[in-house]
Amino acid sequence: xxxxxxxxxxxxxxxxxxxxxxxxxxxxxxxxxxxxxxxxxxxxxxxxxxxxxxxxxxxxxxxxxxxxxxxxxxxxxxxxxxxxxxxxxxxxxxxxxxxxxxxxxxxxxxxxxxxxxxxxxxxxxxxxxxxxxxxxxx
Amino acid sequence: xxxxxxxxxxxxxxxxxxxxxxxxxxxxxxxxxxxxxxxxxxxxxxxxxxxxxxxxxxxxxxxxxxxxxxxxxxxxxxxxxxxxxxxxxxxxxxxxxxxxxxxxxxxxxxxxxxxxxxxxxxxxxxxxxxxxxxxxxxxxxxxxxxxxxxxxxxxxxxxxxxxxxxxxxxxxxxxxxxxxxxxxxxxxxxxxxxxxxxxxxxxxxxxxxxxxxxxxxxxxxxxxxxxxxxxxxxxxxxxxxxxxxxxxxxxxxxxxxxxxxxxxxxxxxxxxxxxxxxxxxxxxxxxxxxxxxxxxxxxxxxxxxxxxxxxxxxxxxxxxxxxxxxxxxxxxxxxxxxxxxxxxxxxxxxxxxxxxxxxxxxxxxxxxxxxxxxxxxxxxxxxxxxxxxxxxxxxxxxxxxxxxxxxxxxxxxxxxxxxxxxxxxxxxxxxxxxxxxxxxxxxxxxxxxxx
Numbered sequence: 212x213x214x215x216x217x218x219x220x221x222x223x224x225x226x227x228x229x230x231x232x233x234x235x236x237x238x239x240x241x242x243x244x245x246x247x248x249x250x251x252x253x254x255x256x257x258x259x260x261x262x263x264x265x266x267x268x269x270x271x272x273x274x275x276x277x278x279x280x281x282x283x284x285x286x287x288x289x290x291x292x293x294x295x296x297x298x299x300x301x302x303x304x305x306x307x308x309x310x311x312x313x314x315x316x317x318x319x320x321x322x323x324x325x326x327x328x329x330x331x332x333x334x335x336x337x338x339x340x341x342x343x344x345x346x347x348x349x
Numbered sequence: 350x351x352x353x354x355x356x357x358x359x360x361x362x363x364x365x366x367x368x369x370x371x372x373x374x375x376x377x378x379x380x381x382x383x384x385x386x387x388x389x390x391x392x393x394x395x396x397x398x399x400x401x402x403x404x405x406x407x408x409x410x411x412x413x414x415x416x417x418x419x420x421x422x423x424x425x426x427x428x429x430x431x432x433x434x435x436x437x438x439x440x441x442x443x444x445x446x447x448x449x450x451x452x453x454x455x456x457x458x459x460x461x462x463x464x465x466x467x468x469x470x471x472x473x474x475x476x477x478x479x480x481x482x483x484x485x486x487x488x489x490x491x492x493x494x495x496x497x498x499x500x501x502x503x504x505x506x507x508x509x510x511x512x513x514x515x516x517x518x519x520x521x522x523x524x525x526x527x528x529x530x531x532x533x534x535x536x537x538x539x540x541x542x543x544x545x546x547x548x549x550x551x552x553x554x555x556x557x558x559x560x561x562x563x564x565x566x567x568x569x570x571x572x573x574x575x576x577x578x579x580x581x582x583x584x585x586x587x588x589x590x591x592x593x594x595x596x597x598x599x600x601x602x603x604x605x606x607x608x609x610x611x612x613x614x615x616x617x618x619x620x621x622x623x624x625x626x627x628x629x630x631x632x633x634x635x636x637x638x639x640x641x642x643x644x645x646x647x648x649x650x651x652x653x654x655x656x657x658x659x660x661x662x663x664x665x666x667x668x669x670x671x672x673x674x675x676x677x678x679x680x681x682x683x684x685x686x687x688x689x690x691x692x693x694x695x696x697x698x699x700x701x702x703x704x705x706x707x708x709x710x711x712x713x714x715x716x717x718x719x720x721x722x723x724x725x726x727x728x729x730x731x732x733x734x735x736x737x738x739x740x741x742x743x744x745x746x747x748x749x750x751x752x753x754x755x756x757x758x759x760x761x762x763x764x765x766x767x768x769x770x771x772x773x774x775x776x777x778x779x780x781x782x783x784x785x786x787x788x789x790x791x792x793x794x795x796x797x798x799x800x
Contacts, residue, residue, distance in 0.1 A: 252742065259745030266626030270701050273558040304627050307744065308403070314743035315396070322645065329646060336737050336748050349747055 244321050245338050251314045252339070253348035258307045265303060269296055383431035384799065386462045388654025390496045391424055392641045394469045395658070397492055399630035399638055401485045405477050407536025410711055411567045411669040414633035415532045416476035418573075420469055421662025423523050426450055427468035427516045428655045431461035435797035438659070442573045442794075445526050451518040460504050460512040462651055466496040467516030475524045480536055531570035541566045547680055551589030553706035556685045562705040568674025574789050577667035581785045583675050583778035586708045589682070591691050598691065600772045604684040605692050608699060608769040616699055619768035621746050622712060622761045623700045632712045632761075633665045636719040638740040639757075643727055653799040657726050664718035664790040668783050672714040673705075675782070681708040684772055698769035710771045710779035713762040717783015718790070720758035725791050728754070758783075 275281055276289050326332045343349055398420060402408045408416065422438060429435045430453050440447030453459055470493035474481065481489075501509040527533060535541075540561040546553060553562065572578045590597045611619070624635055640661050644654050684707070688696040703711075724732040736751045751757040762780050765771035 252745070255743065255745035257745070263620060263626055266701065270557060271697070274697075276558065277555075300627065308400075308628070311743040312400075318739070318742065332646070333735075333737070336739070336750075340748065343747070 244325060244335070245342050248314075248317065248321070248339055249342040249346060249348075251310065251317065252343060253346055255307070255310055255314060256343075256348045258303060258310060261303050262307060265296065265300055269293060269300070272296075380431060380458045380461070382433060383428045383461045383652035383655065384650040386651035388644060388649045388651045390462065390499070391465055391469060391651065391654045391658070392644060393492055393496075394420065394424075394473060395637050395641050397488055398473060399634045401473070401477055401481070401488070402630040402634055403628040404482065404485060405480045405536070407480055407539045408477075408631070409539050409563045410631040410633060410715075411564050411570075411673055412532065412536045412539060413631040414665045414669040414715070415527075415530075415535070415570075416473075417633055417637055418662040418666035419476055419523060419527050420472045421658040423468040423472040423516075423520045424465050425655045425659035425662075426519045426523060427464040428461040428651060431459070432652045432656070432797045432799065435656075436795045438663075438794070442663070443575050444529065444571055449526075450522045451515065453515055454511070457511060458505075458508045459515060460500055460508055463497060463500050463504070463509055463512035464516035464519070465651065465655060466493060466500070467513040468520045469493075469516075471517045471520035472524065475520065477536075479534060529571070532567070535564065535567075539563055550591065551682055552680050553682050554686055555704065556683050556702040557704060559704040562677075563703070564673060564705075565677050568670060568677055570670045572667040572670045573663045574667060574786075574793060576793070577664075577786045577789050578671045578674055580789075581671045581782045582678070583709050583782060586679060586681055586772075586774055586778075593691075597687075600774060601684055601687045602692060604766065604769055604772060605688050605696060607766055608696075611699065611767055615767040617747070618749075618760060618764045619699045621741055621749060622764035623768060624741065625744060626701060632715050633669070635740060636665065636715060637661065639719065639736075639738060640723070642738075642740060643723060643734075643736075647727065650800070652797075653726075656796060656799045657722070660726070660790055660796065661719065661722045663794070664722055664783075664787050665715055667790070668714040668718045668786050669711065671782055671786060672709055672711050672779065675709050675778075676706040676711075679708045680706045681775075683707045684769060696769075700768040700770060702770045707771055708775050708778070709782060710762065710765050710775040712765050713758075713771075713776045713779025714783040714786070716758040716761040717780040717785075718787040719783075720754045720780075721784055721787025721791060723754045723757075 272289050272293050276286055276293075281289070321335070322332065326335050395417070398417060402413045402416070426437060426439075429437050437447075437450060439445050439450045470489050473489050474486065477485070497509075497513065504512075541564055542561060544561065544565040546562060546565070555562075568578070587596045587600055592598060607615075622632075622635070624630075624632075629635075630638070637658075640657060644657060647653070649657065683702050685696065685698055685702045705711075720732070723734070724730065728734055732754045733752065734754055736754070736757060738749045738751070738757070742748060749760070751760070758780060762776035765776055766773050
């Protein structure tokens, strides 16, 4: 009887272990990987556009600053505006890096746990591209 | 009773199987060949190195490539004795004499994964050293400890400790070697001042608020293979001329017209390969990320992973030395400057022009070596591979698809033309240089066959 209890206990333990593995996978990749990745990617696209727009704005201002024809007063104003953009730059960069870490982690989980075969990954790429196109975030 | 006993055994086996299924890494108990281990844990170091490169001051493309290279070398040398027929790089690389690296003790068991783990972590700490933030130091420590915890339990303690000590000794020896290459702690002085660029119509002048060009003396650093610099320098560029009928004017006009007629996809390509306007792990980092992706797709063993990183490491390091030598030998003016002076004073590029001379293109040199190394590692030699570059996905870029590694490198090189920051000759010559270096690294060093 004692052995029977032990066997029962071990079966329960086995099921718990299995559930733990599954829960971990679910927590990592979410219930719908395409939707989850599309959500995250759209946010990343938005941040990328913000970074490039800000970078363009800053380099065009720097460019004007370098022009000999720019007056001293205009230079002072531009420099002040450039300085004001620095905290904004730090903010958008940090948000981008934080989001990138989340996406990388999710992507690694998906590849390790769900899309282990090359064909599965290709299908994932195609499905994600379709979803992103549907949402208009590219 | 017998049925209960059998049931208990089966249940125990199920528990053990399920728990072992949750484990991420192999466990090997002695000096098993390196091909018996998964290379997954080693890839994590390159992910982390990319992140640290972005966050650490002073890591411009040459410095970043150098840091990746010594981590790659350390990982390889830590496992080389576990790869059948493999030769140490000591005695094969410029300035690294034969038998100059620590040897494993005879008749003693080693866990090569533990050795590679210790060597990679130690070298990464050393490469970023003075500028490494406390937070990033902790990330390296944590990754090392996590990997160690995955491997050590199945080994007798002396084996685990001996293996870790061997890995660290390898890292220390290679670090000593690195200190004499001309790039030691160069992140503390990336502009290598004082430097006075030559003056002339053809000469580079600042194109942004960064008035000093990056690392003007980098071409004097010691390459891993001497011929990677001495035999890969590009022919002189098209002679500079302001004459509207000259070839040089035509080359600049070509850039001007391309920028003004870029398709949306070409703009996307320019930005994709530039990675980011603020923080990147540099073009070499992008290519190391690609290698990591390819190794993951290949389900590569530790042997293949270590060899692959070492090949790319040596080639990338030398690509930046060779390319930087040509940049500062020719000191060629950027299209941005020339076009504003001679074609259109209001010209602007698609992406920012990096602060160093044009000829040849760093991106093109470094992706040229990537093309060669990837072709050798992942194809039968024809370079055909269905590649989906998803390395930019996390930063809001789409996935770019290529059917061969030459298609990948050609697009990377062209991206600098679409961006308006390079003449086509910079990109074409850069690719040639990179391919020569890749060829040298693959053929002039004795590498083991790994699967």
